[in-house]
Amino acid sequence: MKRIFSGVQPTGNLHLGNYLGAIRNWVRLQHEYESIFCVVDMHAITVWQDPAELTRTTREVTAAFLAAGIDPERCVIFHQSAVPGHAQLAWIMNCVVRMGWMNRMTQFKEKAGKHRENASVGLFAYPALMAADILLYKATHVPVGEDQKQHLELTRDAAQKFNTDFGRAVFPLTEPLILGAATRVMSLRDGTKKMSKSETSDFSRINLTDDADLIAQKIRKAKTDPEPLPREVDGLEGRPEAANLVGIYAALADTPREAVLAELGGQPFSAFKQALTDLAVSTLGPMNAEMNRLLANPDEIDAILKRGAERAQAIAGPVLDEVYDTVGFLRV
Incomplete structure (x- = not known):
């Protein structure tokens, strides 16, 4: 049996990069793997979150999963905090993982920055929680x-x-699932930086909640350079903003960059941006409409999460029992 586990933090402003880099791939993978997709709200609180916003964004991420085409009947969709085994196994993983391993984690250094002494213990230890997330379901693969x-x-x-x-083969050695060339979506304001929900300017990204008019406005204002679109990929060298917009078009059209330039190369950016706008709106518009419908009906989202948590618990419970027996925890 092949089983995948993956998750998204509910920290607001899901954007085009999240969709093209992860969620769209999950939609495709659900037909090949037993799939467990999680809104990782416990990871989110490694840095402070406004409680009301955390509730709202947990529903928003779930709505994005559903609107993108993840089927809650085929897949398990739930929020992390609803299954206590994540925290329970995380503590055991904290006692297994070595400090030296944690000290090598580059993301902690990046997120804590110059304020490492003020960072939460959770931010330092969250790779152990991530390990628990995956191992709690004995996932064979992770995208x-x-x-x-x-x-x-x-x-x-x-x-x-x-x-x-413990001398027992309790956990599988989970394999990475690498899906060809990664879609790396960069900022619309700076083609050298990854598109991020934490960037100050909302015009640096296309949010999945943006309507057609706002998508068009953001693409129109996206940074470019004065040269026309090249006819070959080599012509994008040293032109990060041009390369980013071509990459976004190619990803949305599910076609190579070479094919995009063969068709649209030589045009001024004004014409290319219009073509990109039309493609983005036609692709993201239906998703945006479905997200808005779901968010207007939070009870529908909550029911899906509740059912998903029950299904997740049914898988996680026996695994945690096996771990407890292996460790020697007395259960009476």
């Missing part, structure tokens, strides 16, 4: 991007150490 590979390696190390320490 990963470049920024997640190190954490999956830690998950594999934790599984191997647990199995070795």
